[in-house]
Amino acid sequence: MTDNDSTDKGVAAILRLVSDADEKEMPSESRSIEEHLENAQFLIEILPYIQRWRGKIVVIKYGGNAMADDSVSMRFAEDIVLMKQVGILPVVVHGGGPQIGALMEKLGKKSEFRDGLRVTDAETLDIARMVLVGKVNRDIVGAINVHGPHAVGVSGEDGGLITAAARNPELGFVGDVSSINPTLLAKLLSEGLIPVMSTIGADATGQAYNINADTVAGAVAEALKAEKVVYLTDVAGLYEDFDDKKSLIRRATISELQEKIDSGLLSGGMIPKIEACVRAVENGVSSAHLLDGRVPHVSLLELFTDLGIGTMIVP
Numbered sequence: 230m231t232d233n234d235s236t237d238k239g240v241a242a243i244l245r246l247v248s249d250a251d252e253k254e255m256p257s258e259s260r261s262i263e264e265h266l267e268n269a270q271f272l273i274e275i276l277p278y279i280q281r282w283r284g285k286i287v288v289i290k291y292g293g294n295a296m297a298d299d300s301v302s303m304r305f306a307e308d309i310v311l312m313k314q315v316g317i318l319p320v321v322v323h324g325g326g327p328q329i330g331a332l333m334e335k336l337g338k339k340s341e342f343r344d345g346l347r348v349t350d351a352e353t354l355d356i357a358r359m360v361l362v363g364k365v366n367r368d369i370v371g372a373i374n375v376h377g378p379h380a381v382g383v384s385g386e387d388g389g390l391i392t393a394a395a396r397n398p399e400l401g402f403v404g405d406v407s408s409i410n411p412t413l414l415a416k417l418l419s420e421g422l423i424p425v426m427s428t429i430g431a432d433a434t435g436q437a438y439n440i441n442a443d444t445v446a447g448a449v450a451e452a453l454k455a456e457k458v459v460y461l462t463d464v465a466g467l468y469e470d471f472d473d474k475k476s477l478i479r480r481a482t483i484s485e486l487q488e489k490i491d492s493g494l495l496s497g498g499m500i501p502k503i504e505a506c507v508r509a510v511e512n513g514v515s516s517a518h519l520l521d522g523r524v525p526h527v528s529l530l531e532l533f534t535d536l537g538i539g540t541m542i543v544p
């Protein structure tokens with residue numbers, strides 16, 4: 230059997246295992262003994278990966294663009310619970326750009342972006358806070374907790390988690406991370422809980438800021454000394470040329486990416502994302518990954534196979 234054969238078998242088995250979980254009504258007696266044996270074989274195959282990641286913190290940034298529909302969210306929740314059950318310590322940081330945009334539109338307010346960041350006046354900040362903390366966070370926590378009392382939602386304003394400062398007065402209440410105090414997250418993890426975090430931060434006066442979720446995910450990964458930070462978005466990874474779908478970059482070092490940032494080759498939401506990856510990997514996180522969050526169980530494929538999907542960023 231070649232390496233490729235075994236990888237393909239591993240992927241097929243992951244997909245079957247998770248889709249079996251989706252088909253709860255199917256009585257296990259109706260599967261053949263061979264199918265059960267294949268599952269057992271698969272569990273043995275992923276054992277080295279489980280041992281590798283056990284006890285390690287993995288920060289998963291769930292992009293607002295990756296939340297395509299309820300079935301994507303349901304599968305995302307299954308993946309997070311599965312990670313936890315095999316001993317990984319997942320921390321979810323979520324975005325919600327499109328969801329904020331949709332409510333803005335309903336309210337008749339225009340969205341304006343500069344370098345991938347939303348220009349945020351006081352009213353936009355209130356809308357962003359309501360959507361992120363009150364809606365998107367609740368939906369993710371709810372989807373995970375269908376599987377048991379695992380997830381706890383937190384905002385960056387809770388327990389002094391994110392201290393923020395204005396990024397640029399022209400952007401209004403768009404914040405930058407001044408510091409992260411990971412104590413609250415560490416406490417939740419030590420209690421066996423899964424923190425699900427919205428990215429509103431506050432400064433010392435209590436003024437709230439909306440902070441790009443990619444920036445926060447990188448900073449949280451760094452503060453928690455996470456093993457990996459995984460960005461789930463709506464593209465397969467970083468393209469050399471976004472218009473050429475054959476130009477996906479499989480692996481990049483931080484110096485290669487720094488060159489791209491400096492030469493202004495990145496655009497839109499990719500700018501804060503790549504900047505965050507570079508910073509996290511520069512500061513001790515072993516790797517950052519950009520994956521298409523709409524692909525079923527993509528985080529499991531990354532963690533439990535050697536497929537090398539998406540874009541991997543290393544020191």
Ligand SMILES: Nc1ncnc2c1ncn2[C@@H]1O[C@H](COP(=O)(O)OP(=O)(O)OP(=O)(O)O)[C@@H](O)[C@H]1O
Binds near residue numbers: 466468469
């Ligand atoms: N070179 C590139 N390769 C890949 N994507 C790119 C590139 N340049 C720009 N992009 C854009 O970056 C987008 C992903 O970033 P975006 O901020 O929109 O999503 P997200 O971070 O997943 O969601 P959210 O910001 O709501 O959390 C892609 O949909 C794509 O349009």
Ligand SMILES: [Mg+2]
Binds near residue numbers: 326442
């Ligand atoms: Mg983004």
